[in-house]
Structures are given as structure tokens and as C-alpha cells.
Amino acid sequence: MRAIISNSHGPVLQEASKPVYGSDGVLVRVRAGSLNRIDLALMKGMTHGGLGGSGFPLGVEWAGEVVEVGGSVTRWAVGDRVMAAGGGAFAEFAVGSERQMYAVPEGVSFEQAACLPVSMQTMHDALSTNGKLAQGQTVLFQGASSGMGIMGMQAAKYLGAGMVIGSSTTQERRDRLKEFGADMVFDSRLPEWVSEVLEATNGRGVDLLIDFLAGPLVNDGLLATRIGGRMINIGRMAGESGEFNFDLHNMRRIKYIGASFRLRTPEEVAAVIEKASEALGPALKEGALRMPMDSVYPMEEAHKAFEKMAQNKHFGKIVISID
Structure with missing residues (x-):
């Protein structure tokens, strides 16, 4: 698969191995990922709560469609449109956890959805x-x-x-x-x-x-x-x-x-997501929550997206389209 990888030259588009998921995991065909401030540190090879490190796909927030599910997964099915805060966002495939994903509301594009979970x-x-x-x-x-x-x-x-x-x-x-x-x-x-x-x-x-x-x-x-x-x-x-x-x-x-998430257990994070989904999910469906997209870049221009984030001149989210 293609992925935007961290190396000494900054974000680079190259081939990478498709991620492996377990019995409670979900394989997602990523369609869009959005940048967060932490991506600037991950780009330099730093780690963040177990994410990142040199040679790994960048990005911590994505949206896409389920293509495979683990044997114990009951909440999601192939074809579901999902979004999540999770590693490896700027790649063609990412792995989601059953309890740490949201359904993408009807009428919300993948680019818009990738701006929401974090x-x-x-x-x-x-x-x-x-x-x-x-x-x-x-x-x-x-x-x-x-x-x-x-x-x-x-x-x-x-x-x-x-x-x-x-x-x-x-x-x-x-x-x-x-x-x-x-x-x-x-x-x-x-x-x-x-x-x-x-x-x-x-x-x-x-x-x-x-x-x-x-x-x-x-x-x-x-x-x-x-x-x-x-x-x-x-x-x-x-x-x-x-x-x-x-x-x-x-x-x-x-x-x-x-209120950092970095030292929370997966169970604690899952509980946060369930509460947020219950309380704010209806607001998403009603259109009461929205995020302006400052700009959208193709994978080939990921370096421009990172440069714009570093300049801190954007309003709303910077998105990378994963075609």
C-alpha cells in the first residue's frame, strides 16, 4: 500500500506493508486523514502515546470504509463508513479497534469526517x-x-x-x-x-x-x-x-x-468514545457540529500540508485525501 512515512527528509510518500489486525480489529480502506498539531512531532520521528516513530505511516485521525473485520467483531461490517482517532492515518489502509470508531453520518464526506473524531x-x-x-x-x-x-x-x-x-x-x-x-x-x-x-x-x-x-x-x-x-x-x-x-x-x-489521553488505557479511551458518541452523535446527524476545512491535499503533496500546519496560518483542518 502507499503511505506517507516519517524519515529524515520529512513526510515521504512510499510503499509500506498493509497493517495486520487481530480478532477484535477492523481493517479500513482510508479515504481521508486530517492533520493535528502532534503530526509535526511525529514527522520528526518522535512517538506519541505509542504512535509514530521513524519509518511508520504518519497521521492520527482518519475516515474510510470497512473492508475486513476480525472474528470477534460484531459492531461493524464490511462496507460501513467509519472514522476514528488512530495511528497510520496517511496510508491506504489502517486498523481500527471495534470500540474506538464512530459511524460516519449520512451526508458527511470522508474529508469532513476525518476532521471530527479527535x-x-x-x-x-x-x-x-x-x-x-x-x-x-x-x-x-x-x-x-x-x-x-x-x-x-x-x-x-x-x-x-x-x-x-x-x-x-x-x-x-x-x-x-x-x-x-x-x-x-x-x-x-x-x-x-x-x-x-x-x-x-x-x-x-x-x-x-x-x-x-x-x-x-x-x-x-x-x-x-x-x-x-x-x-x-x-x-x-x-x-x-x-x-x-x-x-x-x-x-x-x-x-x-x-486531560491528556496518552496514559489512558484502551478501555478508558473506549469509554470516552462511547460517551462522546452518545452525547454528540445526534448533533453530528443534525448538522449542529461542523468543522471548516482549510485545505485538502493529495498524498503526493503531503509536504505542503505539513508546511501549512507548521506555519499556523490555517483556520479549521488541513486534510490529506487518500485516493
Whole structure:
């Protein structure tokens, strides 16, 4: 099969062995895969939660159709259209786990479907399981113009949030955030952003802050979150370390929760996917959740897709079509 492989020259299209699946596995003919930020690290030969490494097909999010099923699989059949967060996405074939795939809704293309699983399960886990979002509560997405943020704002609205607030450092992106559920937007580079959030929440602060940035913005996040509120860390785009005001955290009694998937067991991940599918599956069918596609590249131009991701100038997802 053809696959986009990580080597010292970056992403390269070459022949690779078709993956092997077990009795509980599903072989999928991949039709599209979308890029995620972690793909830039995997491209350099790094590993991520057991995925990646030099010589392995890149990509962690795909959509396609089932072509073979293991002997113990009962949930899926040949011909089913499926999508999943899983390794080897940028190849003609990938292996899915029976409990870790979603059905592609009718009317949704493979390119669109490949943009959904990672953000859908991560955001439901952050908002509902860890964030304990309740009807009418206020949610702030720090770094909302990412694919995660775009999905998160829509999911928050669907799950009953009241005011949804999102940040971005560019005016063009802030303008677009309102298309995807943001009631208020702000520029996190401006020193007055905390005051703006407090004013919008009548001095109280937000109930829940979903943080994709971390770094030097964490302490301001503590100020923008209400007393007894929750902060869920998903990403660390602004820095993996920095000063943390322990006194402020303690005084405001804020729950600061990490939500990485990397050290979760397959059973734990399967439980997350089942919850997300049950809660957000109807929203997908209704069209209440959508992800803008910034661009679509053929496999032969995968290097252009990775270059665009590295430039961080896209809005929505970058997709590779697997023909």
C-alpha cells in the first residue's frame, strides 16, 4: 500500500506493508486523514502515546470504509463508513479497534469526517466528564481558533452552555469564531482581557475554562475563572512550563485538571468514545457540529500540508485525501 512515512527528509510518500489486525480489529480502506498539531512531532520521528516513530505511516485521525473485520467483531461490517482517532492515518489502509470508531453520518464526506473524531472525543471529555459543564454555565476557550476550540465551542452550546467566550490573536480569526458558537471574543495578548471577561460575567468569572495555551497565560486564567470554577488543560501551545500562582489557585479554590489521553488505557479511551458518541452523535446527524476545512491535499503533496500546519496560518483542518 502507499503511505506517507516519517524519515529524515520529512513526510515521504512510499510503499509500506498493509497493517495486520487481530480478532477484535477492523481493517479500513482510508479515504481521508486530517492533520493535528502532534503530526509535526511525529514527522520528526518522535512517538506519541505509542504512535509514530521513524519509518511508520504518519497521521492520527482518519475516515474510510470497512473492508475486513476480525472474528470477534460484531459492531461493524464490511462496507460501513467509519472514522476514528488512530495511528497510520496517511496510508491506504489502517486498523481500527471495534470500540474506538464512530459511524460516519449520512451526508458527511470522508474529508469532513476525518476532521471530527479527535476534537469530538477530546472536547466532550473536557467539557462534560472533567469540566462538569451544567446548563447555562459560562465557558471560555483559551486559543479557540484551533480545530479543538472550534469543535469545543459548538459542543458547549449543544450541551447547554450559556455564554461561550473564545480567544484568538488575529482579528480575522476572532471574527470567524462567532460562526461557531462564540458569544464574545478577545485577544489574549492584550493586558485588559481578564477585565473584559470579568465585565462580561458581571465580575464573577467563567465557570469553566478550556485551556489550549498554558504557559504565561495560566495565572490570568485563574483570575478569569470564578471562585470554585474549573480549568481543564488540553494543550500547551504558549509554553510547557512557567510561573504558577499557587496562592491565587488556592484562594480561588479552582480545580485545575490535566486531560491528556496518552496514559489512558484502551478501555478508558473506549469509554470516552462511547460517551462522546452518545452525547454528540445526534448533533453530528443534525448538522449542529461542523468543522471548516482549510485545505485538502493529495498524498503526493503531503509536504505542503505539513508546511501549512507548521506555519499556523490555517483556520479549521488541513486534510490529506487518500485516493
